[in-house]
Amino acid sequence: MPRETSPKIISNGRRYMGNMAVASVLYTAAVFGGAFAIRDESLPQWGVILAALAPLIPALLMLRAYVIFLNGVDEFQRRIQTDAMLISAAVVGFGSFAYGFLEEWAGFPHLPLIWVFPALIGIWGLAACVLRLRYK
């Protein structure tokens, strides 16, 4: 399959990768820094809360990188991305809703809420790949 040659598309992709790389490095630093900080038992409660929420800032930078990327793609690519997001939201939304009932009524093991966002991102990526193949 020929590669994309449009300078606008190439620069948009490069900018996305660059922004995402910076956000990923900051995210890793925030997770490890936060995990290290909460080991200090003298840390006040507000400090623990700040440490726990620290990874959200780079996660928001990732979201910003994605929004900038989405604004730079053409309408067809945007359609693929928004369809994939919709599929992901539906799968994770209904999946977590169903699992909530199973937890409450059928004694299924408790799953932490922290997995919701990674599941959303993972299924969105998978759905985008499948949709791209569909339009090939």
Added chain:
Amino acid sequence: MRNRLKVLRAERNWSQADLAEKLDVSRQSVNAIETGKYDPSLPLAFKIAAVFGLPIEQIFSADEAAQAAE
């Protein structure tokens, strides 16, 4: 919706990548439009018409209109 993109592109000896660059869209987008898997928005359809220098109705036609003409 049907279109004559492939024929018009071949007449001008343009690759999908050439057309994509002229339209400022991805090559995959041109392919999806050309194969009828994706219908472009009105602004993009007008842009396609401008690139080929043709009226929009000479490039795109509704399925029913194309069937009636056959």
